Amino acid sequence: MEKTITARTGNEAMAEAMRQINPDVCAAYPITPATEIMQIFAGFVNDGRVKTNLITVESEHSAMSACVGSAAAGARTMTATSSQGLALMHEILFIASGIRLPIVMADVNRALSAPINIHCDHSDTMAERDSGWIQIFSENTQEAYDSMLQANRIAEHKDVITPVMVTTDGFIISHGMERLEMYPDAEVQKFVGEYKPQYTVLDVDHPITVGSLVLTDYYLEYKKAQHEAMKAAKRVILEVGKEFGKTFGREYGLIETYKADDADFILVAMGSTAGTAKAAIEELRQEGIKAGLLKIRVFRPFPAEEIAAVLTKAKAVAVLDRCESMSNQAGPVATEVKAGLYDAGVKVPLASYIYGLGGREIYIEDIKNVYRELKNIAEGKLKPEQAKYIGLKE
Amino acid sequence: MTTKPNLKTWRDIPVGGVLESGTSEHFHTGGWRSKVPVWQKKNCIQCLTCWAFCPDNAIKLVDGAKGKERAEFDYDFCKGCGICPEECPQNNKIFKELKAKDANLKGSPSTATGTPGFDEKAAILFVGLKEAKDKYNIK
Numbered sequence: 001m002e003k004t005i006t007a008r009t010g011n012e013a014m015a016e017a018m019r020q021i022n023p024d025v026c027a028a029y030p031i032t033p034a035t036e037i038m039q040i041f042a043g044f045v046n047d048g049r050v051k052t053n054l055i056t057v058e059s060e061h062s063a064m065s066a067c068v069g070s071a072a073a074g075a076r077t078m079t080a081t082s083s084q085g086l087a088l089m090h091e092i093l094f095i096a097s098g099i100r101l102p103i104v105m106a107d108v109n110r111a112l113s114a115p116i117n118i119h120c121d122h123s124d125t126m127a128e129r130d131s132g133w134i135q136i137f138s139e140n141t142q143e144a145y146d147s148m149l150q151a152n153r154i155a156e157h158k159d160v161i162t163p164v165m166v167t168t169d170g171f172i173i174s175h176g177m178e179r180l181e182m183y184p185d186a187e188v189q190k191f192v193g194e195y196k197p198q199y200t201v202l203d204v205d206h207p208i209t210v211g212s213l214v215l216t217d218y219y220l221e222y223k224k225a226q227h228e229a230m231k232a233a234k235r236v237i238l239e240v241g242k243e244f245g246k247t248f249g250r251e252y253g254l255i256e257t258y259k260a261d262d263a264d265f266i267l268v269a270m271g272s273t274a275g276t277a278k279a280a281i282e283e284l285r286q287e288g289i290k291a292g293l294l295k296i297r298v299f300r301p302f303p304a305e306e307i308a309a310v311l312t313k314a315k316a317v318a319v320l321d322r323c324e325s326m327s328n329q330a331g332p333v334a335t336e337v338k339a340g341l342y343d344a345g346v347k348v349p350l351a352s353y354i355y356g357l358g359g360r361e362i363y364i365e366d367i368k369n370v371y372r373e374l375k376n377i378a379e380g381k382l383k384p385e386q387a388k389y390i391g392l393k394e
Numbered sequence: 395m396t397t398k399p400n401l402k403t404w405r406d407i408p409v410g411g412v413l414e415s416g417t418s419e420h421f422h423t424g425g426w427r428s429k430v431p432v433w434q435k436k437n438c439i440q441c442l443t444c445w446a447f448c449p450d451n452a453i454k455l456v457d458g459a460k461g462k463e464r465a466e467f468d469y470d471f472c473k474g475c476g477i478c479p480e481e482c483p484q485n486n487k488i489f490k491e492l493k494a495k496d497a498n499l500k501g502s503p504s505t506a507t508g509t510p511g512f513d514e515k516a517a518i519l520f521v522g523l524k525e526a527k528d529k530y531n532i533k
Contacts, residue, residue, distance in 0.1 A: 100410030161409055199412055207415035214411055221404035222411055228404075 001187055001248070008180040010173035013141045014080065014106040014166075015040035017148035019050055020188040023104075024075035024195075027055040027066035032118045033170040034082035034108040041080075060085035064092035064103075071101035072210050074200030076152065079103065082170060083110035083124045090128065096163045097132025097226065099211050102155035103163040105133075106148065109271065109322075110170040111358045119359020120170035122271065122322040125299075126332045132226055134164040134233055135300040139256075139274045141178040143297075144168045146250055149183075152192050153240045159232040161198065169272040171359065183248050191247050230301045237298055254303035256295040257310055259285065263292025265374040266314040268307070268337055270296045273320060273355075273362055280367035291371045296333065304340030311341060315378040316349045318370045321387075322356045330386045349377050351384035355391060366390050423450065427474030430526035431467060432519040437484055440464060444478035444518060453478070469532065476520055479504040484517040 008016065014037045018026070026045075028038040038054075045054045055070075057063045060081050071077040081089060086107060096103050109125050111117040125135060134154060138144035144166060151164040168174050201210055214222055238253060245251025258278050260266055269277050274295040284291040294310050296303065311317050319338075321331020329335060334352030341348065353370060356362050370390070376382035440463050445453045452472035456465045479485055485503035492511055493499045499509065504520045506512040513519060526532040 098410070099412075198409060209413040209415050209417055210410070212411055212413055212417060213421075217401060218407060218411075221402070221407050224404040225407060225409070 002184060003248075004182045004184075006180050006182055007177050008141055008145075008182075009036070009175050009177050010138070010141045010144050010168040011036035011108070011175065012040060013145040013180050014148055014168070015044070016182060017145050017188075018078055018106070019044045020183075020185050021076075021078070021104075021149070021152060021192050022050045022189070023052050023078040025053045025055065025067070025070040025077045026079060027057055027063045027070065027077070028079045028081070029057055029060045029063045029085060031060070031082050031085035033110060033174045034080045034085070034106065036174070037080040037106050037108075060088040061092060064089040064096065067103045068092060068096050068099070068101060071096070071103050071197075072099070072199075072201045074197035074202065076156075076195040077101070077103045078105065080106040080108070082108040083112055083118075086124045086128060087112060090131070093128055093131040093133060093163075095211070098222070100161045100226070100229070101163060102152070102161055104148070104151040104155055105163065105165040106144075107165040107167045108170045108174045109167050115358075117358040118170070120172050120272075120322070121357045121359065122167075123324065123357070125165070125167050126323040126325070128165075129300060129332060132162065132230075133300060134160075134162055134230075134237075134298070136164065136166045136237075136298055137270045137296065138166065138168045138173060139272060139295060141168075141173055141176070141180050142250075143252075144173060145180060145182070146244065146248070146252065147297075149188055149192060149248075150237075150240045150244050150252065152195070154233065154236055156195055157232075157236045157240075158198075160229050160236050162226070162229050162233060167271070172272045187247070191244070234298075234301050234303065237301075252297065253306075254296075254298045254301075255306050255310070256297055258293040258295070260292035260294055260310055262290060263313075264290040264315045264378065265371050266292045266294055266311055266317050267367065267370060267374075268294045268296065268311075268317065268319040268333065270299065270320075270333060271322065273322065273367075276362060276364060277367050280364045280371065283364065284368055284371055289371060289375060299333070302336050302340070304336070304343065307337055308340050308344030308346050311337075311348055312344070312346045314348055316351070316374040316384070318374050319350065319352045320370075320390075321352065321354050324354050324357060324387075328387075334386070349384050351377060351388065352386045353388050353390050355389070360391055362390065422470045423473050424470045427472065427523070429474045429476060429520055429522060430469075430530075430532055431472065431474065431476070431478050432521055432526060432530045432532065433464075433467060434517055434519065437515055437517040438464070439484055439517070441483060443481050443483055447477050447481045449475065449477065476504045479516070479518040479520040482516070482518045484515075488512055488515045
């Protein structure tokens, strides 16, 4: 297969992925730093390079509402948003997942107000972690592009039928230009495949009810069915990731490890910081510190067993959260990692950190310091702290 | 754990709760009423305004001498919202006449029940549950 080597920003890569997928409908509203995705895609619509019906709406609440209507009509439906926009979609996100509509969304991680801030952290996406959407994080532009190409297959799989959001880190990935390997349109379309919806509200010969009232007698059963779909999603994400690897040469899983096999100290991170951590690990290995990384690619469904299996060998673990959940304990990633370890019976010293809120830079040296603290924790010189802020002015 | 034997399990329910259409026919909402509309056929001019305004399709149509006519309320579905007595042009006409005679008359056609002269001439009365049962034989 002939791949095209290009230079693309994360937003450009996501728009290109959407062009290749050629969805039936997109409904979106602009918001920094995700605006460009739909702006570029609107150009593709204007130039006749896609057959997509692009619906411009008056808010993100309306954007997701239009997506729900479109997906219920049986159209392959996509959108893009970020931060306050995602927050404004909140109500409708639960409806999309609850009535099981396989919408795919490009979501650019950005801090939530207040104070108002346009830069990266994960608080917007983490605020939707219980919305019933599958959540896939990207380390770089290539992963964002690749995950977008897999998202429809995962969302539309008969055992899943659940919406998917693929995220990039605001500005760091969305506006950072990187090397991107693109695949031919025809190969992508063959991989993504034709969408066969399970129903359409537009079939007047077979009228149906979508979104009916479900009270005490069945609500619990609907949630259990959704719960099981999320469980099945773990298997389907692996299957699709494997097939993607066979087709395009890059395989994807729920998590990725980097030099974790023999590592004494393992750091858990998501998104672009995983790349920074890899650079830190290279330097630490030169210093003789056995550092390793566990990158969580898929946060929903949460790969608790897979994470516990990797961390069980570590002498000390650090979990990095780019989100503050104000729980007085730790950020959401650390909290879930700890829950997974408890269930697996793994007792390992674990320190949790909050970093990068509102786009605060995280440097290789910051991450090296975390590993050094882990070494001290493992040697009993330091007690593991929870929700320790990195890079704070004190 | 107890489960009602006639209910489906989580494995058997349709994905996303998609059902055949018209399921609201099985869901009788008449029990929600706290007031009851009473149709006085003798005063009705068959304009079908009430039929058009009813949000619950609780006013049925039948074939009459001059075309479609309204029939009795479908009390299985009438929630007692009070829109029909309010919109009824016959009620409004009567109420206006009464008001012209008595400037101190308060309220609207739907609250005029019990006002002397109104109950006899109105096409749709809006009465309490007990009155509906005792006086008009409506449950």
